[in-house]
Amino acid sequence: MRPLLTIAHPLNILLIDDHFCAREGVALLLQQMLPDAQVFEAHSVETGLAIGGTTRLNLALLDVQLPGKNGLEGLAELKAAFPDLCVVMFSGLEDRELVFEALRLGAMGFIPKSLSRQEFAAALQDVLAGRPYLPASAVAGGSSGLPVPGARWVADPRELGLTPREFEVLRWLVQGKGNKDIAKRLGVSEQTVKNHLRPIFHKFGVARRAELVVKVFERGIVLGAPEVGN
Incomplete structure (x- = not known):
């Protein structure tokens, strides 16, 4: 399968999601899109922090709904431990206040789980290029992330x-x-x-x-x- 994305350097991605099937599916998708990247899976923020302590991570995809500790709390901990890590929230929720609270806490973007394969690839391309990604529900107009009509x-x-x-x-x-x-x-x-x-x-x-x-x-x-x- 032809990869949808290309990168110019080795990429280590941390995927934090407590649902095994969902995590495995996204990890497989990431490997298809970025075959040269290494994907590290974690079922909790604590496990993700441990991985980050031994591996130089470039990108973290963090689920919002985690048991015991929500994703926003996890985001704050990840940014405190690894200030330069690009953390992107990855969730089925698209509440506007939730999106902007994630930005306030240092997230690079907010990628909905409802995106198509092509939209997900475009969102990843944005954040890997240093451009924050937001769902359309968080900004006026449009049907996908930034840039949108009105932006x-x-x-x-x-x-x-x-x-x-x-x-x-x-x-x-x-x-x-x-x-x-x-x-x-x-x-x-x-x-x-x-x-x-x-x-x-x-x-x-x-x-x-x-x-x-x-x-x-x-x-x-x-x-x-x-x-x-x-």
Whole structure:
């Protein structure tokens, strides 16, 4: 079977789902789509944390409904243990508040289990390319994840009332990067990044990073992945 996705580097994927049959099915699908990737299965967040402690993971797909500990609690634990790990919620639930709460906690996206094979592949392609994925139910209009009708690609900082440097900081922040990582990528100090964040917060009318990310999605703004080295 021809793979639907290609990657340029080895990829380790962690799949956390307490239902064996569902987990096995998704793992098989991932192997078909990404034959060079290694998929690690876990029935709980604790098992996933143990795997992450011995294996460098690139992507985690985390079910929302887990026994004893829900996926949002698990998301917070995974991001605390592995801040640079790209975590995507994978669920049969598509409640808007649940989706945005996951973003506030650091998720890169929210992929519904109801997607077709092709839609699932497209969603994975987005998050692997550094573009957050949201279900249509979380944004206005459309029948699949971002970009959707009503969403708009923004390439000019002036459209958002930002300076070019503020725009670059925002683009990296939406990708889930922390201040230290953004500073390294832009070749500036961490304090300089913080100095840029203050006017960005003010212009979007928010007080925290998570609120800023949610505001960007709620306004249908699609920034795309920044160019490495910018």
